[in-house]
Amino acid sequence: MSPAPSPEPAIFISAGEASGDRHGAAVARAIRAGLPGARLFGIGGRQMEAAGVARLAGLEALSVMGGAEVLRRLPSLFGLERRIRRLFAAEGIGLFLPIDYPGLNLRLARAARRQGRRVLYFIAPQVWAWRRGRARRLARDCDRVLTVLPFEADLLEEYGVDVEFVGHPLLDAREFARRPPPAAGERVIGLFPGSRAQEVRFMLPVFADAARRLARLHAGLEVRVARPPHLPETLYEGSGFRTASPEEVLGQATAALTKSGTITLELALAGIPMVVGYRTTRLEWAVGRRLVRVPSIVLVNLVTGARIVPELLQDRLTPGRMASALEPLLEEASPERRAMLRGFTALRDRLGEPGCAARVAARAIELLA
Missing domain, CATH: 3.40.50.2000 (Glycogen Phosphorylase B;)
Incomplete structure (x- = not known):
């Protein structure tokens, strides 16, 4: 009993x-x-x-x-x-x-x-x-x-x-683990390929290739990959970049390549400009296109009602497009970065207290x- x-x-x-x-x-x-x-x-x-x-x-x-x-x-x-x-x-x-x-x-x-x-x-x-x-x-x-x-x-x-x-x-107040202040001109790209193993397999190769293209063009550019603690390090070995906790990468990133989901809100609230990419199997994409009823898969865009963050989906998700969309966001004074940060301010105002x-x-x- x-x-x-x-x-x-x-x-x-x-x-x-x-x-x-x-x-x-x-x-x-x-x-x-x-x-x-x-x-x-x-x-x-x-x-x-x-x-x-x-x-x-x-x-x-x-x-x-x-x-x-x-x-x-x-x-x-x-x-x-x-x-x-x-x-x-x-x-x-x-x-x-x-x-x-x-x-x-x-x-x-x-x-x-x-x-x-x-x-x-x-x-x-x-x-x-x-x-x-x-x-x-x-x-x-x-x-x-x-x-x-x-x-x-x-x-x-x-x-x-x-x-x-x-x-x-x-x-709610949240502290990010931050490294010492970077040297003058140092910039970091954060890669956020997801919290599920299959997401990482689909997204990380494209994100990493885009980051490598930008690193070749910009001296001193660093790349960090966000790895949730429940996913094994072996899943990320092919990227060629160091991994860190999502909190650490959020605390370091100048700009980010990310999958869709809640992470886009986290990045926006942390003031980190981003480009969103998403890819899945062709069958699941075909089914999803018939079922999904929203004009954007990016929560930042949905909550603000504006196309603030660029999104590259399925066949449009290529390393070249991601690199081109992210490059202007790496510059502190660029019009693209400033416009996105203004949009992030509007987002915060709509998310309550x-x-x-x-x-x-x-x-x-x-x-x-």
Whole structure:
């Protein structure tokens, strides 16, 4: 017979990517500050673990991208899902707190709701871009949905979702590890090819080739590659450049070549001009073009409603185009760099106020009560 669950409140936090791990850790710390006796379980990365979350699995178990890779990993993913459902009952989980990562988290939200548990979804799935049917699932299976982009709440309300815009977690104070001040004229290109192994395989060769072209043209130009801690160093060996943590590269970069996603907001808030590139398999690209409903895949452009950041997608993603688009952004006084930085100021004004993690924790504690 299994032991009876502890009377102390239990919360399960589910994050499937590096950005979710960081945000989940901030929320976990805020929950402990407001509810010291809470027992925290979850799936995520090292930052959540350091914040006191007892992990059932790490990010390496969840780092999948694209249909073919998902199919190969289905048995292990379904096995993990069954373990989580059993833990819901064994530990008496009172609140399920999923963070983005809808493929798994929407199924777990349904399971939690059927078991009579509260569900607080943080960082809603991007139904504004594609698969709007997920909005109905959010309305059915979630007590409340917390959005981090200002335009999401109105759309979700149309589907009957109890929704609240809580501001973006990136606005919370964050210190980047910085090297000593660079020598006069020294510049650094940061490469951000992604947090999933398949993303890195698709994007890094193109990003690295573009950076090499620029390094040949500009003396003293350095290149750093951002490597999330859950991805192995061997994945980056072919680039020929040193790797560092994403935080370190953000603290050093003059300009960046990056994939799409939350990283574009991080770079913008750090004042780092960028060029965005993205590539996937031809089949997945063809399917995505039919499903995606937005004019840009760059969050900076979507939030501001302007084409601030250049984006090179699929066949247009070539080293030559990336190098040409990035080169003027390396010059402090160039019109292109100054215009982009003005756009970043407009972005910050639209992302709400700092204190997102505290607001999420407060809503979690309210639901538990």
